[in-house]
Amino acid sequence: MDIIAPVVTPFRNGRLDLDLYAEHIRNITAKGVDAIFVAGTTGLGPALSVEERKALLEAAASAARRVIFQVGSLVLDQALDLAKYAERFDAVEAIASVPPYYFPRLSERQIAKYFRDLCAATTRPVYLYNYPAAVGRDVDAKAAREIGCLKGVKDTNDSIAHTLAYKRLMPHMRVYNGSDSLVLASFSVGLDGVVASSANYVPEALARLREYVARGDLERARSLQFAIDEVLEAARPLGYSSAVYELVEIFQGYDAGEPRPPIYPLDPEERAWLRAAVAQARSKLAP
Amino acid sequence: MDIIAPVVTPFRNGRLDLDLYAEHIRNITAKGVDAIFVAGTTGLGPALSVEERKALLEAAASAARRVIFQVGSLVLDQALDLAKYAERFDAVEAIASVPPYYFPRLSERQIAKYFRDLCAATTRPVYLYNYPAAVGRDVDAKAAREIGCLKGVKDTNDSIAHTLAYKRLMPHMRVYNGSDSLVLASFSVGLDGVVASSANYVPEALARLREYVARGDLERARSLQFAIDEVLEAARPLGYSSAVYELVEIFQGYDAGEPRPPIYPLDPEERAWLRAAVAQARSKLAP
Amino acid sequence: MDIIAPVVTPFRNGRLDLDLYAEHIRNITAKGVDAIFVAGTTGLGPALSVEERKALLEAAASAARRVIFQVGSLVLDQALDLAKYAERFDAVEAIASVPPYYFPRLSERQIAKYFRDLCAATTRPVYLYNYPAAVGRDVDAKAAREIGCLKGVKDTNDSIAHTLAYKRLMPHMRVYNGSDSLVLASFSVGLDGVVASSANYVPEALARLREYVARGDLERARSLQFAIDEVLEAARPLGYSSAVYELVEIFQGYDAGEPRPPIYPLDPEERAWLRAAVAQARSKLAP
Amino acid sequence: MDIIAPVVTPFRNGRLDLDLYAEHIRNITAKGVDAIFVAGTTGLGPALSVEERKALLEAAASAARRVIFQVGSLVLDQALDLAKYAERFDAVEAIASVPPYYFPRLSERQIAKYFRDLCAATTRPVYLYNYPAAVGRDVDAKAAREIGCLKGVKDTNDSIAHTLAYKRLMPHMRVYNGSDSLVLASFSVGLDGVVASSANYVPEALARLREYVARGDLERARSLQFAIDEVLEAARPLGYSSAVYELVEIFQGYDAGEPRPPIYPLDPEERAWLRAAVAQARSKLAP
Numbered sequence A, B, C, D: 001m002d003i004i005a006p007v008v009t010p011f012r013n014g015r016l017d018l019d020l021y022a023e024h025i026r027n028i029t030a031k032g033v034d035a036i037f038v039a040g041t042t043g044l045g046p047a048l049s050v051e052e053r054k055a056l057l058e059a060a061a062s063a064a065r066r067v068i069f070q071v072g073s074l075v076l077d078q079a080l081d082l083a084k085y086a087e088r089f090d091a092v093e094a095i096a097s098v099p100p101y102y103f104p105r106l107s108e109r110q111i112a113k114y115f116r117d118l119c120a121a122t123t124r125p126v127y128l129y130n131y132p133a134a135v136g137r138d139v140d141a142k143a144a145r146e147i148g149c150l151k152g153v154k155d156t157n158d159s160i161a162h163t164l165a166y167k168r169l170m171p172h173m174r175v176y177n178g179s180d181s182l183v184l185a186s187f188s189v190g191l192d193g194v195v196a197s198s199a200n201y202v203p204e205a206l207a208r209l210r211e212y213v214a215r216g217d218l219e220r221a222r223s224l225q226f227a228i229d230e231v232l233e234a235a236r237p238l239g240y241s242s243a244v245y246e247l248v249e250i251f252q253g254y255d256a257g258e259p260r261p262p263i264y265p266l267d268p269e270e271r272a273w274l275r276a277a278v279a280q281a282r283s284k285l286a287p
Helices: A018-030 A050-063 A076-088 A108-120 A141-147 A160-169 A180-188 A203-215 A218-238 A240-252 A268-277 A279-285 B018-030 B050-063 B076-086 B108-120 B141-147 B160-169 B180-188 B203-215 B218-238 B240-252 B268-277 B279-285 C018-030 C050-063 C076-086 C108-120 C141-147 C160-169 C180-188 C203-215 C218-238 C240-252 C268-277 C279-285 D018-030 D050-063 D076-086 D108-120 D141-147 D160-169 D180-188 D203-215 D218-238 D240-252 D268-277 D279-285
Strands: A002-006 A035-038 A067-070 A092-097 A126-130 A150-155 A174-177 A193-195 B002-006 B035-038 B067-070 B092-097 B126-130 B150-155 B174-177 B193-195 C002-006 C035-038 C067-070 C092-097 C126-130 C150-155 C174-177 C193-195 D002-006 D035-038 D067-070 D092-097 D126-130 D150-155 D174-177 D193-195
Touching: A002 A203, A018 A050, A018 A240, A035 A050, A050 A067, A050 A076, A067 A076, A076 A092, A076 A108, A092 A108, A092 A150, A108 A126, A108 A141, A126 A141, A141 A150, A141 A160, A150 A160, A160 A174, A160 A180, A160 B180, A160 B218, A174 A180, A180 A193, A180 A203, A180 A218, A180 B160, A180 B180, A203 A218, A218 A240, A218 A268, A218 A279, A218 B160, A240 A268, A240 A279, A268 A279, B002 B203, B018 B050, B018 B240, B035 B050, B050 B067, B050 B076, B067 B076, B076 B092, B076 B108, B092 B108, B092 B150, B108 B126, B108 B141, B126 B141, B141 B150, B141 B160, B150 B160, B160 B174, B160 B180, B174 B180, B180 B193, B180 B203, B180 B218, B203 B218, B218 B240, B218 B268, B218 B279, B240 B268, B240 B279, B268 B279, C002 C203, C018 C050, C018 C240, C035 C050, C050 C067, C050 C076, C067 C076, C076 C092, C076 C108, C092 C108, C092 C150, C108 C126, C108 C141, C126 C141, C141 C150, C141 C160, C150 C160, C160 C174, C160 C180, C160 D180, C160 D218, C174 C180, C180 C193, C180 C203, C180 C218, C180 D160, C180 D180, C203 C218, C218 C240, C218 C268, C218 C279, C218 D160, C240 C268, C240 C279, C268 C279, D002 D203, D018 D050, D018 D240, D035 D050, D050 D067, D050 D076, D067 D076, D076 D092, D076 D108, D092 D108, D092 D150, D108 D126, D108 D141, D126 D141, D141 D150, D141 D160, D150 D160, D160 D174, D160 D180, D174 D180, D180 D193, D180 D203, D180 D218, D203 D218, D218 D240, D218 D268, D218 D279, D240 D268, D240 D279, D268 D279
Parallel strands: A002 A035, A002 A193, A035 A067, A067 A092, A092 A126, A126 A150, A150 A174, A174 A193, B002 B035, B002 B193, B035 B067, B067 B092, B092 B126, B126 B150, B150 B174, B174 B193, C002 C035, C002 C193, C035 C067, C067 C092, C092 C126, C126 C150, C150 C174, C174 C193, D002 D035, D002 D193, D035 D067, D067 D092, D092 D126, D126 D150, D150 D174, D174 D193
Antiparallel strands: none
């Protein structure tokens, strides 16, 4: 069962800090992360240019042995370009994509065609990145099966039953859940793993959680999940996408850069508040 | 981890068949069900009169050693009357109640007051029966903690994280999930059990599923969950509340009576269709 | 264009006060209300017994010339009994019913059958009372047309387009919107009228609003609607179903009785708060 | 009351056809459209590059006297750049922006800051473009008032009450509804107008509808609205964003170019189907 980190994308003064990106990846990989999800939601993917995403991929491929590259775009040619670019990196084990977002009035045929066009453009496996709360539509197990060429899915969804349905209908698919609240559940029911933003700040805790589940020590596993839940509860009202940067600093001890507006960084009061709010969870999550 | 059956309420010609009710309870109890949930949603509770619910409780208490009695009503005095009536049966280990349903414009104060009034009226533990899809409101872990007197919860909810939150905030609470799609997940993360309508028709399979999880045999456990999912998928479009009666006959081999309109029984074509649709799942679920 | 009042049901010490009920109806009828909607949501219909609903109908039929009787029930025989009972009153111009509520897993066939059984049981026109937020399902214009026997609809829905669709697909249907926020819109687009809970406390303002729309004085009409919106905004957080009783007293000057728990009456602080909160709107709505 | 057209953006072989764009604008302006909404949802705004949006603005400003320019972006600097660029065109009467979309976990502070940064960067009035179904969040009247610097709103929302609330809380704001199903309602309740995608294909009908409302001829107005509703109902299942191009050809008689994948053009069967499906509505909408 994989622990996959949808890594944050560090900006400094409006520019990517690729060294920091690679270093962050090396750190969390050393602490238990198995693979890196590049340009996901936590990585601000849909807010990045094609060039920025390519630069991130190159840095990630140099720092990690296993990379999944999220190429979703509202311009098909950009998604295809990114998918093709990825072919030059051995570390890229799969291409992932959100369905076309924002436009609420696309047909199922159009969504399916998007993924088929993507599959046709790459030799790598294509994974669906299903995230209804961000995308505004759900490509569920039946729709995914209909598409035909998908080899995996990251399902960011509060319902583990929804995620399990992909496995039920397509037993050979790689199936990951993407919700930090469902790490325990994902490991316990035997998914192929998780893509968890908390892998940015508590990779060791996720590794231990997996270990506890493997050993059948549910009580310890649950108490780690609950501590993660406390962090999420504290961070969400501040804007979770921004808070993740701060959480890396709080838990891992190094500056993780900043997001890029309109994903504004936390302001100083929010940072102080967050640090205090997670203090208790921090001691529970400490290695 | 408990397997609790929210038992169907059998009508014949518009009247309760209490003998059949007791017999059904005895049968599924013998096959692995630990406790009986009387007058829940599967039992058509909100569509029953006070007298009918009392009669059901009496029958259930004579047929099972552990009973949870659902007393939710849009008339407080009826709920209190039912709760008091239950005191005479040793088998009643808890009173459960849905929050006031239908009326979308009640305040949090009113909901809390309802449960506190219920707690004050009985010496038995009071459980929240949280079912947002039916009730139209969610009494989540924070709201439940605020109420103060609740000792357990049946959370009918697709999100196992939502259910786990009750345990996180109130570790001493009995916490059950009520979704048939989440039996595997509920056992795997270590909830106190499930209240599963499928316990009416495949109690043996649920018992085995629990056993597999206990042994760490996730593959077998998952394959039973998937077979249950197939049954749900087939039955839901027909009206699940009605289909459950038919599923008892299909899987357990005896007539389980009928629901009462407007929860209309399946018509003959629907019954034939359902039997065919679950044939494959049936062989997977066979003891 | 009709102004229809879904009248509150007054309790005193847990019993119906039928004299007050009739008096309230006479008062608001004198002030511009055209017809009375008995046992709707504001009238706590789904929380009343069959006997209570019959008593209300009798009182309403004696006090008003036009009555619509809401008979929705989770027991079909009760709904049919109520529909038949209504035949003895000339004032009853239609039977209305919510679809079966609470049970989220009924099929479209079951819903349609419920309404067809109701149509078959009465010589009066049957109206759909569509209220998705309370019922948990939407019987939209297409579904209503499919049912076939419906002669009218009260659509409690924020979308006036949703309401207009009934008129588009069934031009001969009586079509009312049931949202107090959409009184202006309902009159302006030419619906057959409104079923507005605010007719309990500001019937004169509704009559003037209708008059302004008829005259094309949109500015005045809008300012009345906005004052009603202010009242709604103040009242809703307290539990609107309970607040309506208090609003009758504030605006009409007489005691309107109490709701019945779990629709708890407002407590003294809430009452004082509400009175202050609507003071400004009150002067705008004054005759 | 304004009729504002969120114009389609015509591609040919993957490139903008700016001549066609200007010509289309001139045509519909001649037929009753008052102002042009550039790079809205119908115009595929969020799928366009900064350069493409600038080119569109230039063409629109040369072809119409009144232009609203939608600058929403997931990169703040791009939105500011577009807003500044617009200053050179006298025709630009306002800057509009969707809130940051896709990222479901931004805080209210971040959303407010985005609009304030936009207001600070331009001398033109800034309008909120509220479209919860696309954006995943609702910036309602209260939130808009809190932001402080907004001068107008295009509210794409099925609830006209939601739209009216902006006017109620901020009487000096320009308030438009953006739903094609609510043209009649918007004119009838006296909004400042509509931003209606149907202005691309039936501008004459919208002008007549407005005229009928002004004259108090509700029956004719309603029959036009119903014919538009029929078109929407036919077009939506095909992917409305793509169907609009075809509807221009069907109703206006000229080729309007193509969308850009993943907003795929309709395929030939879909085009033929659509033409047949709107035939009846077409005769009702004919000048």
